[in-house]
Amino acid sequence: xxxxxxxxxxxxxxxxxxxxxxxxxxxxxxxxxxxxxxxxxxxxxxxxxxxxxxxxxxxxxxxxxxxxxxxxxxxxxxxxxxxxxxxxxxxxxxxxxxxxxxxxxxxxxxxxxxxxxxxxxxxxxxxxxxxxxxxxxxxxxxxxxxxxxxx
Numbered sequence: 001x002x003x004x005x006x007x008x009x010x011x012x013x014x015x016x017x018x019x020x021x022x023x024x025x026x027x028x029x030x031x032x033x034x035x036x037x038x039x040x041x042x043x044x045x046x047x048x049x050x051x052x053x054x055x056x057x058x059x060x061x062x063x064x065x066x067x068x069x070x071x072x073x074x075x076x077x078x079x080x081x082x083x084x085x086x087x088x089x090x091x092x093x094x095x096x097x098x099x100x101x102x103x104x105x106x107x108x109x110x111x112x113x114x115x116x117x118x119x120x121x122x123x124x125x126x127x128x129x130x131x132x133x134x135x136x137x138x139x140x141x142x143x144x145x146x147x148x149x150x151x
Contacts, residue, residue, distance in 0.1 A: 093129035098151055103127060107136035110149050115140070127151075 089100035107125050111118075122139035132151045137144055 091127060091129060096129075098127065098129060100125075100127070103134050103149075103151065106149050107134060107147070108138075110147055111136065111138045111145060114147070115145060118143075118145075 091098040091100060104125050108120055108123055118140040120138055120140060124137045126135045133148055134151060135148050137146050
């Protein structure tokens with residue numbers, strides 16, 4: 001016949017209880033391990049995000065510097081040095097040279113010597129080398145003044 005053993009129900013219940021507690025403790029340890037790993041991953045992701053943001057800021061600053069340098073270079077290349085033109089007019093008559101700029105300056109000086117408080121708005125000079133004279137007409141405000149200077 002079959003052997004029947006007596007099983008103590010209390011012992012089995014206690015062993016089951018111990019096994020259940022062991023499973024709970026193991027499950028809690030596993031859960032805390034998973035939480036710790038998740039927290040580490042979140043921190044690592046946060047650090048990576050911060051580094052990416054810093055890298056983006058540095059790249060943006062570099063791009064701005066590059067753009068500024070490119071603008072300066074483009075400005076330097078497109079800005080040509082303007083050559084100032086020297087204009088001189090000389091009247092030659094009967095073997096003599098008469099500089100037009102000097103004649104105009106002398107006519108203006110003669111006008112200012114006669115009319116110290118008048119401003120010159122417009123001056124026209126008529127040169128007659130055969131008479132060795134220059135005639136001028138000065139507009140000052142609404143008035144006109146005429147005069148003659150020798151060459």
